[in-house]
Amino acid sequence: MTAGGRLGDPSGVVQGAPRPVGRGGGDRLRKVAILGLIVVFLCAMFSAGLASPARADDDVSTVLKKISDLERAIQVSRQNAARYQQAQSQYQRAVAAANARIAALSNQQLNAQSQAEDVADDIAIAEEQMSLLTLQLNDTVAYVESLDAAIDEGTKMLAQREAIYGDHLRLVYRQYRVTPLEMLLSSANLADFAQRVQLLMVVARQDQQLATDIKRLKTDNEDKRATAQLKQAEVEGLKVAMTQQRDALTAKRAYLDQLIVDTSAARDATQSAKEQFNDAASNAAQAAQSEQARVAELQRQRAAAEQLYAQLAAQVAGRFGLNKAYPGGKLVQWPVSGTITSYFGNRCFIYLRRNYCDFHTGIDIAAPMYTPVRAAAPGVVQYVGYEAYGAMIVIIGHYSNFQTEYVHLDNRARPPIVQAGQTVAAGQVIAYIGMTGLTTGPHLHFMTILNKTPVNPLPYLP
Known part of the structure; x- marks a missing residue:
C-alpha cells in the first residue's frame, strides 16, 4: 500500500505508507519535470561534447543536492516553528x-x-x-x-x-x-x-x-x-x-x-x-518568528535553484525529443504483473493501528520481492534515487509533459539497473520490487504524470 505525495524534486516525493492528507500536489510534479529536463541536459552535454560530462554532472548534482537539502531544511524549520508556537501557547496558558x-x-x-x-x-x-x-x-x-x-x-x-x-x-x-x-x-x-x-x-x-x-x-x-x-x-x-x-x-x-x-x-x-x-513565551515567539523567516529564506533559495534548473533544462529540452507534448494513446505495457491493492484517488486505510485518509496519486500493484519492474513505454530515465521518506524511485520521461514513476524499488540485493539520462525501450527491466520507504509489503507504486499532475494510470495502461 502506498500514498501519493508531492511532485517535483524526487527527494521530496512522498511515496509508500500512509502520510498526512494534503502532501500531494503540483509542486512535486513541477520538480520532477525540472529534474527530467536537467537530466536531458546532462545527456545532451555528454553526447554533443559541448562540455565536460563530469563537470556538468558535478554542477547539476550539487544544485540537486542543494534543493534536496533545502527541502529538508524547510521541513525541519517548519517543524521547529510549530514546536516553538506550541511552547509559546503552553507558556501563555501557564501565564x-x-x-x-x-x-x-x-x-x-x-x-x-x-x-x-x-x-x-x-x-x-x-x-x-x-x-x-x-x-x-x-x-x-x-x-x-x-x-x-x-x-x-x-x-x-x-x-x-x-x-x-x-x-x-x-x-x-x-x-x-x-x-x-x-x-x-x-x-x-x-x-x-x-x-x-x-x-x-x-x-x-x-x-x-x-x-x-x-x-x-x-x-x-x-x-x-x-x-x-x-x-x-x-x-x-x-x-x-x-x-x-x-x-x-x-x-x-x-x-x-x-x-x-x-x-x-x-x-x-x-x-x-x-x-x-x-x-519563555517571548523567547518561543521570537524563535518561531526566526524559524518562519528561515523558512521564507529557504523557500526563496529553493525557488532560485529551481529556476536555475529550468534554465539549464530549457537549453537542451529539444535534443531528446522531450519537447513534444503527449499526443494521446496508451502505454505499451504494464510495468509488472500482479494484483492491484490500492487504486488512484481518495482512500482511507489503517496503518500501525491508526486510521488514515489521503489522496492516492497512483496504483499499488502487489508482487513478490525482486520481481522485475519494466519500463511501461520507451523514454529517457530522468531520475534514479530516493524520495524524502526513503523510497527508491525511477522516473522515466516519455514526452515533455508526460512521465511515469516507479516507487518502492529494492536498493540492496537488486538496486535499479538504469541511470539518469539513459534511454530505455518499452519492456526493458529498470529495477526490482522492494520495500523501501514507508510500505506495508512488497509492491510497486506506479504513477502517470500529465502536465505536472498525477492522473489515473489505468486509462493509460493497455
Missing part, C-alpha cells in the same frame, strides 16, 4: 494560570488581613473585658474580706448578746422562782413591789429583743457570706471564660498572621514564575 493564582492569593491575603484586623479588635475588647473583670474580682474579694470582718464583728456582738441574754435568763429564772405574794411580802412597800414588777417586764422585753437581734444577725451574716461566695465564683468563672476566649483569639491571630506571610510568599513565587513564563 494565565499564574495570573489567576496571583489574583486568588491576593484575595486570600486581603481576606486574611481583614480577619486579622477583626481578630485584633476582638482581642482588644477581650483585654478590656478582662481588665474590668479583674477590677470586679478585686472589688468582690475586698467585699468578701469586708464581709468576713463584718461577720467577725457580728459574731463578737452575737456572743455578747448571747452572754447578756444568758444573764437575763438566769435573772428571770431566779425571779420567777419567787411567787408574787413572796415578792409583795419581801417588798419594803407597794412602790418597791411595783418597781420590781416593772423591772421584770423590761427584762422580758429586752430578752425578746436580744433573741430577735441574735437571729437577725445570724441570718444577715449567712446571707452576706453566700452572696459574696456566689459573686466571687461568678467573677472567677467569667475571668476563666474570657481568658480562654482571649487565648483562642490570640491563636487565631497568630494563624492569620502566618497565613498572610505564607500567602505573600506564594504570591511572590507565583509572580516570579509568571515572569519566567512570560520570558
Whole structure:
C-alpha cells in the first residue's frame, strides 16, 4: 500500500505508507519535470561534447543536492516553528494560570488581613473585658474580706448578746422562782413591789429583743457570706471564660498572621514564575518568528535553484525529443504483473493501528520481492534515487509533459539497473520490487504524470 505525495524534486516525493492528507500536489510534479529536463541536459552535454560530462554532472548534482537539502531544511524549520508556537501557547496558558493564582492569593491575603484586623479588635475588647473583670474580682474579694470582718464583728456582738441574754435568763429564772405574794411580802412597800414588777417586764422585753437581734444577725451574716461566695465564683468563672476566649483569639491571630506571610510568599513565587513564563513565551515567539523567516529564506533559495534548473533544462529540452507534448494513446505495457491493492484517488486505510485518509496519486500493484519492474513505454530515465521518506524511485520521461514513476524499488540485493539520462525501450527491466520507504509489503507504486499532475494510470495502461 502506498500514498501519493508531492511532485517535483524526487527527494521530496512522498511515496509508500500512509502520510498526512494534503502532501500531494503540483509542486512535486513541477520538480520532477525540472529534474527530467536537467537530466536531458546532462545527456545532451555528454553526447554533443559541448562540455565536460563530469563537470556538468558535478554542477547539476550539487544544485540537486542543494534543493534536496533545502527541502529538508524547510521541513525541519517548519517543524521547529510549530514546536516553538506550541511552547509559546503552553507558556501563555501557564501565564494565565499564574495570573489567576496571583489574583486568588491576593484575595486570600486581603481576606486574611481583614480577619486579622477583626481578630485584633476582638482581642482588644477581650483585654478590656478582662481588665474590668479583674477590677470586679478585686472589688468582690475586698467585699468578701469586708464581709468576713463584718461577720467577725457580728459574731463578737452575737456572743455578747448571747452572754447578756444568758444573764437575763438566769435573772428571770431566779425571779420567777419567787411567787408574787413572796415578792409583795419581801417588798419594803407597794412602790418597791411595783418597781420590781416593772423591772421584770423590761427584762422580758429586752430578752425578746436580744433573741430577735441574735437571729437577725445570724441570718444577715449567712446571707452576706453566700452572696459574696456566689459573686466571687461568678467573677472567677467569667475571668476563666474570657481568658480562654482571649487565648483562642490570640491563636487565631497568630494563624492569620502566618497565613498572610505564607500567602505573600506564594504570591511572590507565583509572580516570579509568571515572569519566567512570560520570558519563555517571548523567547518561543521570537524563535518561531526566526524559524518562519528561515523558512521564507529557504523557500526563496529553493525557488532560485529551481529556476536555475529550468534554465539549464530549457537549453537542451529539444535534443531528446522531450519537447513534444503527449499526443494521446496508451502505454505499451504494464510495468509488472500482479494484483492491484490500492487504486488512484481518495482512500482511507489503517496503518500501525491508526486510521488514515489521503489522496492516492497512483496504483499499488502487489508482487513478490525482486520481481522485475519494466519500463511501461520507451523514454529517457530522468531520475534514479530516493524520495524524502526513503523510497527508491525511477522516473522515466516519455514526452515533455508526460512521465511515469516507479516507487518502492529494492536498493540492496537488486538496486535499479538504469541511470539518469539513459534511454530505455518499452519492456526493458529498470529495477526490482522492494520495500523501501514507508510500505506495508512488497509492491510497486506506479504513477502517470500529465502536465505536472498525477492522473489515473489505468486509462493509460493497455
